[in-house]
Amino acid sequence: MKKIIFIIAALFIAGSYSYAQEKAYAPTQFGDHWFLQGQIGGSYTISEYHSDAGFGDLLSPHAAISVGKYFSPKVGARLQVGGWQSKNYYNNTFGEGTYKVSYIQTNLDGLLNLTNLFMPYNPERGFNLIFLAGIGYAHGWGKDNVEAFGGEGYGKTNSIVPRVGLQGDFRITDAVSLNLELTGNLYPDNFNGRVEGKKYDGTVNAMVGLTYNFTRGGFKMVDAADPAAIKAANDKINELRALNDSKDSEISRLQRELAIKPEPQVVVEKTKEIKEQTEVLMNAVVVFRIGSAKLEQNQDINIFNAARYLKDNPQVNVIVTGYADKSTGTAAINQRLSEQRAAAVAKVLTDKYGISSSRITTKASGDKEQLFPTDQWNRVVVFTAVTK
Numbered sequence: 448m449k450k451i452i453f454i455i456a457a458l459f460i461a462g463s464y465s466y467a468q469e470k471a472y473a474p475t476q477f478g479d480h481w482f483l484q485g486q487i488g489g490s491y492t493i494s495e496y497h498s499d500a501g502f503g504d505l506l507s508p509h510a511a512i513s514v515g516k517y518f519s520p521k522v523g524a525r526l527q528v529g530g531w532q533s534k535n536y537y538n539n540t541f542g543e544g545t546y547k548v549s550y551i552q553t554n555l556d557g558l559l560n561l562t563n564l565f566m567p568y569n570p571e572r573g574f575n576l577i578f579l580a581g582i583g584y585a586h587g588w589g590k591d592n593v594e595a596f597g598g599e600g601y602g603k604t605n606s607i608v609p610r611v612g613l614q615g616d617f618r619i620t621d622a623v624s625l626n627l628e629l630t631g632n633l634y635p636d637n638f639n640g641r642v643e644g645k646k647y648d649g650t651v652n653a654m655v656g657l658t659y660n661f662t663r664g665g666f667k668m669v670d671a672a673d674p675a676a677i678k679a680a681n682d683k684i685n686e687l688r689a690l691n692d693s694k695d696s697e698i699s700r701l702q703r704e705l706a707i708k709p710e711p712q713v714v715v716e717k718t719k720e721i722k723e724q725t726e727v728l729m730n731a732v733v734v735f736r737i738g739s740a741k742l743e744q745n746q747d748i749n750i751f752n753a754a755r756y757l758k759d760n761p762q763v764n765v766i767v768t769g770y771a772d773k774s775t776g777t778a779a780i781n782q783r784l785s786e787q788r789a790a791a792v793a794k795v796l797t798d799k800y801g802i803s804s805s806r807i808t809t810k811a812s813g814d815k816e817q818l819f820p821t822d823q824w825n826r827v828v829v830f831t832a833v834t835k
Contacts, residue, residue, distance in 0.1 A: 570665025
């Protein structure tokens, strides 16, 4: 039994760990995602001589009421109170037949939503399959047909009960769902008042019930943000800005030198050198979310900076190059994504800021070239200024 308890605890801890790693859902309060559950059905007892009895001889009623909470779309817990009767079979020198044991059982179950574990979360999904495992405490008493044991009776019993099961949850509305549950419970041998033949007694419970969810609409999705990654990206942008300023200073110095050179040949050579020096990264980098070509509002300032640079320098054209990070997606998906990112930025330059499309060239490098050492930094569009 210790091994079984350990396995149940390990499963619950593993599920809790996956919840701790969850970063795609809005934080919840203590009062969120509670539910109330009522169930009724039947129980089949497995104990001494049960194989000698008919299946229907060992069926008895079972009911339960539970209150619980989901900590994430995958992991939850519930406290349940249930029980009723257990029918058992006897076969001894006094005769054979069945007798009933009354009991009440309190359970603490961990819940693992297998559907949300292996599929994307959808609060409007019509069906969810839930694995449950837990520990119960059962209190039993009474036995009818005592004469069959020669007047031998027994007192009250108390049992620690490991249990596992599956629950199918069928959504009716945001608040109400229908559930079908099958659960196995493992009891010590004295649960039914007889210690003979088997090391354990057990019951299999099959129940149907309704679940009422106090929080409507399920868990809310949010955009996860990594402050460290944002700071690193800003640092890289500042580095590129500093590099651009340095190039501008070098161009200005060369222009001043060119102005004081009277020889035509020298002027042509210096002009060529200036053209080479103007092929620099502009003071703007547009950052995208993973797997997305949608422009975020906080990136508009970077496109504005590029547009202003082009308006101030009409002799300059621009190459708009899209990139994707290599750690996610396939090469084909990343190529298409980088093309969409470059096209989205070019469209803003022409439609919003009036930059002629003849001055814009779009390129897409997919994941073939990784400009930066961190994955998140490569989900970008970079501007390259080129003199006409």
